[in-house]
Amino acid sequence: MKFLWTVKFMQSDSFVMAFVVYAGFNVTLVTVASLLCVYIGPSAAGSGIPEVKAYLNGVDTPNIFSIKTLFVKILGSIGSVAGGLIVGKEGPLVHVGSCIASILGQGGSVKHGLTCKWLRYLKNDRDRRDLVTCGAAAGVAAAFRAPVGGVLFAMEEVTSWWRGPLLWRAFFTTAVVAVVLRTGIAWCKQGHCGLAGEGGLIIFDVSGVQDNYGLNELVPVVVLGLLGGVLGSLFNQINAKIIMWSGGWLKKKGKFAKIAQAVIVALITSICSFGLPWLAKCRPCPDHLTIPGEKSCPSYGRAGNFKNFHCPDGYYNDLAGLFFNTNEDTVRNLFSKGTNGEFEFSSLFLYLGSAYSLALLTYGIAVPSGLFVPAILCGATYGRIVGMVMGMFYKNGPIDEGVYALLGAASFLGGSMRMTVSLCIILLELTNNLLLLPLIMLVLLISKTVGDCFNDGLYSLHVHIKGIPFLEAHPPRFMSHLTARDAITRPLIWFSKVERVGAIVEVLRSTNHHAFPIVDNDEQSGKPVLFGLVLRSHLLVLLKKKQFLEDRYSYAEKEQSSLVSSAEFAKPGSGKGLTIDDIELTAVEEEMFLDIHEVANTSPYTVVETMSLAKAYTLFRQLGLRHLCVVPRTSEGQPIIGLLTRHDFMSNYLLNLFPHVRQNNYTKIQAFTSSAVGSRL
């Protein structure tokens, strides 16, 4: 659209007008996107993958899956991609997929009156998490038209707990996506979709290139892998720094600054993509591709390889083919086969530099922005450069520059995101060339290894920047020097099996603990024992029902009447749920008693206080707990010492408490006795 208009102005030689139209379009679209993001759905900014990852790790961030976020994400993503920013639609689509899944899982939004009865069976944490995982898989499947890649992406990058049935469900989801996509594309090919109907199931087809690569091709592959690792990890590092720095600055300046930031980035991008192509010389169209008699260069489809820009007929501007184009067409250009020598070194270097810097600036502003496309753009550009260098060494080089571009893209993705199998399959499904698989695998391996030497993957970094209490799969080393007891810092509050209502309300008001142990006296010995664990949310439900007892000992008779249906305890949607302020009690009611033993979890997982914190962490993480009871080693005194929660396992928190463990050496014998001798497999 905007390109058609701009080209029209350019053909009539009014270049200033063309630029105004072009930049105006871009800035307007980006402004709308960032307005939506800042004022309506702040959670929709960025790619959304770190948030989805954190949710699946067990962190319930408010609003990340609300309908508002979904709405902003979809519109904002359209705005930012159409606005010419160096962003992709892939990350946002993952978030959109997860949003839809989560909203379905909540049984629609209660606030907006869209509920569905049978969906209430999904109202528990685990099923909702499964749904969100499937949604993320579906997002990738739709974005890249890569159904299997979607499953693997969800598995490798997004989810924290993977179960057999989940694999199966995610596979089912993406199979449905694939069939729907296939049908939609077939329908579009019959001309029902207007301009939007381009592209088959394979987005960037590079099949059919010769595959007779030999051992001497290993050199550039290794070079690309190294380059990808270095540039990718550098990208992560700089991006994290920019976001941390601008984050602090923006907080002071408020919402307007965020929008201004987005507008400025959009303007810079427009200037780059319109202005820089003027630096390139007009080049004649390559002879072997020119159709005799045709005046303009051959262009495959509307957005062909060879952009005329301001050049006369029969000439093209190679930089315009990169800058003055949609991101997707630029990628297609870079990947295109049989076009050796299309670009000049200077053009590619210029594009690499500006795309890299723009991508760094863009990821972090207040618009929905994916990272796949920028990474592919940068990677493909230096891939093509390496390919051209190779072509100079080996005359009639055996491999196409387009293939090098693909390998370069793989290396940058691997170096920045640090995925392996899923990237491999996604690239395979994007390009439909199975014969390049060994090379892609090799490039990914090298770039990931190199990248891992410097820093974490981009999504992990963003999870940390956002301050999300994310639990990694393995405990940090220093934890084996601490015991479970060390991590307990908060005072313990417990209830009896039947507790005075006033006391419960008091505790719920004064603390924000999410679970409380119930201590009871053993019938035989009369000593206190740990009866179970009760959740704040369940206490609130009971308080709301007001089925109180007259005195502490009448619960035995009442047992029958106080049964509550399990549906009432179902986890509420992403809304706030019940809070203690919602419950109003009279003074009489506060003096009554509440029987809480029925809603308690009577066998919570426990660890002994002397257990190493690393082992407690493993238990907590592997079983996906929210609360872990720490019991004393000897039986004197109270039957429970404290509760460990997610925040107690955070490294920063623990290292502040125990600064000495940081320097501690990890001696062999200690590691041995604490883990290897253990009864673990």
Place this chain on the structure above:
Amino acid sequence: MKFLWTVKFMQSDSFVMAFVVYAGFNVTLVTVASLLCVYIGPSAAGSGIPEVKAYLNGVDTPNIFSIKTLFVKILGSIGSVAGGLIVGKEGPLVHVGSCIASILGQGGSVKHGLTCKWLRYLKNDRDRRDLVTCGAAAGVAAAFRAPVGGVLFAMEEVTSWWRGPLLWRAFFTTAVVAVVLRTGIAWCKQGHCGLAGEGGLIIFDVSGVQDNYGLNELVPVVVLGLLGGVLGSLFNQINAKIIMWSGGWLKKKGKFAKIAQAVIVALITSICSFGLPWLAKCRPCPDHLTIPGEKSCPSYGRAGNFKNFHCPDGYYNDLAGLFFNTNEDTVRNLFSKGTNGEFEFSSLFLYLGSAYSLALLTYGIAVPSGLFVPAILCGATYGRIVGMVMGMFYKNGPIDEGVYALLGAASFLGGSMRMTVSLCIILLELTNNLLLLPLIMLVLLISKTVGDCFNDGLYSLHVHIKGIPFLEAHPPRFMSHLTARDAITRPLIWFSKVERVGAIVEVLRSTNHHAFPIVDNDEQSGKPVLFGLVLRSHLLVLLKKKQFLEDRYSYAEKEQSSLVSSAEFAKPGSGKGLTIDDIELTAVEEEMFLDIHEVANTSPYTVVETMSLAKAYTLFRQLGLRHLCVVPRTSEGQPIIGLLTRHDFMSNYLLNLFPHVRQNNYTKIQAFTSSAVGSRL
């Protein structure tokens, strides 16, 4: 080889002689394979995948990864495949891969004097398991030339615990396999390998068929899925019955019967593949494929589609193209595109029937045998039948019969093995046609769902038949009606921190427990507390070292001297390791004391006796434990009630102990309070 000889005899019209040569070859090869299997490496029979699966679940079966087994598996597999049996080389290759990995992990075989010093760092359970997983992945990658498929196969079907680093390692392994394969193939194409140098990286290439399938194609896809599910689960059922029945019978008859069984099966197979083609009529070669001037039918490569067999020039026998061929070429025949109408209905039905029955008979005899190829053969045959039926309904049907054969193969594999993502990727990598991906996914989904209604996957069934104590990822339902205490049946034996040598030896001789709790008196209260857990193998190492103490209380001073290096406790290879009979002690030594507190695991995982067995199971399985301590709820009496091991969680065992839980209803409120209310995510 044998085909060349046989064909020579047939051309000279001596059919009897030809059959003798053919059958003789086959029977000899199979006999050698089964001799090796029965007398040298009994663990090498079958596909080996169930054994690998069990090992990765934590069951150490003796000898499955020994060098002998490896040797027999490789030679036997060559024998059975070359012997014309309806078996594949894929399953055995997975076992071979795991064997090599395991032997590497053991640091070579100590018995055979092949050790390597730096490999001793791998001498622990977890790293060895990881290695074996990578080996299995490499096996699949090599068998199907499907590197990504290999990783997914290892992940979906073989392994029980999946960790991020493992994905990465498996990916690395298969990437190396892919590069080596690629190089090897390139080398072979230059003619270095003689007859064996055929085939590219894609084994059964079906790329390039038209992909304009529409919604009406969904009908045969659903039909194929249903057929695959029914036939696949029927296959599992019958095969399991045959194995259980013949297993009992063979046990009585001894080793000779096993060899006889293998020979008979080989003979039947030879008779079928030589005899049945005579039933088919000679058909003229299709016109559009015949090269003018050539007399014989066109044949792609040496083992072409159109077998002459006994027919005159210009005619071919379609059954011979199926029967009288190597399995791989038969698959290639069935998958071949552009050959609609090559086979007659009667031929395909006949082949389907005999291949199905032969595969049933063959999987279970004492030779290494894979199941992928038989499944692909059966599936492809009925796939082609469905394709032909479809071709009758839609004249000029849009899809090639070869594509239907591929979908049929997918459906049978899905119906029998019940994998999804990995099969999908393997088939994709086998056939290099990404556009069929949605159809393959759909077929797999349907056939797996249908199959799951009837019985378990084939490998799971075989794990059960072999009586391996396999722990599924989720506890059976009845376990939520039992407590951890219920499952404890064996008497508990414990030690003190310093124990008399004689007592230890006595206990180790009289029991076969693998771990013993250590009970100690608390320093402050004087009450007994659980100090830790010590393993039998570590006790044996200590006894062997003979660093005994004079009396029970001298351990405090000795502390420094009794340090042992962790390497001595390294897990031994697949050999027997130390047993109590290896240790000889004098009477004086038996009266001395042994300080065992240093080698104890001082913080074993514990559960309270009242915890539901289902939750204990989850803990046990998720953390991959071997021993789980059950502690009492109240603090009176002994500090530990018993140890739970893998065998205590076996369903059969528990259901025998508590037959009433089988009928128990699983009421909603119970399920709710025991799991949903819990503090799990």
